[in-house]
Amino acid sequence: MSNIRVIIAGPRGKMGKAAVQMVESDNQLELVACIDRKYNGLSLKDIEGLPSLDAQVYTDARECMSEQDADVLVELTTPENGYVHTRLALEHNIRPVVGTTGFTQEQLDELRKMCEDKGIGAVIAPNFAIGAVLMMQFSKWAAKHMPQVEIIEKHHDQKLDAPSGTALKTAQLIQDVREKQQQGHADEKETLQGARGADVDGMKIHSVRLPGLVAHQEVIFGGHGQTLTIKHDSYNRESFMSGVKLASEKVMGLQTLVYGLEHLLD
Ligand SMILES: NC(=O)c1ccc[n+]([C@@H]2O[C@H](COP(=O)([O-])OP(=O)(O)OC[C@H]3O[C@@H](n4cnc5c(N)ncnc54)[C@H](O)[C@@H]3O)[C@@H](O)[C@H]2O)c1
């Protein structure tokens, strides 16, 4: 089978660096170019801290995608730029594998429509860590039986979006199996705004941002005389890389947009 030709957007970021390493050490994936904010025209090996690869760096994403005959874009930048890159990739028939979080529902709907119109696949996964995917699936199951639930997500303090994509996805999965409902006291009042967190159909989401954290989430279910906590921790960015690899391979066989890695697991 021929190699899958990959462009990585954001190669000097925390996730991008790990993705460059992963692609470099993989037999089936081949890094052909990167999209960065700096270093136009250099090759990756000229950039300090990155592996010695010949892949060319572009600051202009459109130019990169027009010049390079790529199969997959691995997008790991920021919500705003990530959306632009993902659209551009689809316009160039390059299949996006998107880890970047913070896209709005309208943006996701538009990207889904673009995929359908072009008959080309895309994977957008708010969390590529297998343990996090299982944590979300277990939470959906638990919510059927214990529908009173709150989500606490904790991330490093450089994160741009809140709540996390994982927390939103978890809430969506739980919405599939539980009715909107009042949680806490019906007459509850916040004496300090935001004290009860964000609200999704009565379900609360609390976002913690601190140095030292990577990516962590607890989903707490309450019942009569008992609680259940389903918890996942990512301690480093390598935890996401088997998911990025799987998505980069599986996207080649997709004709639609898939939102969440669970759709790619057997
Ligand atoms: N889906 C997952 O499993 C997962 C895991 C971790 C992080 N994330 C998400 O991935 C994204 C990146 O996270 P990170 O921790 O690596 O962030 P980071 O800030 O370390 O890296 C982002 C990189 O993007 C680069 N960048 C910004 N704008 C750009 C542009 N226009 N062109 C090219 N590069 C550009 C920045 O220079 C930076 O190097 C975030 O949205 C984060 O939420 C997702």
Ligand SMILES: O=C(O)C1=N[C@H](C(=O)O)CCC1
């Ligand atoms: O580091 C981040 O930023 C992460 N974001 C994802 C999210 O928003 O859910 C999860 C993994 C780490």
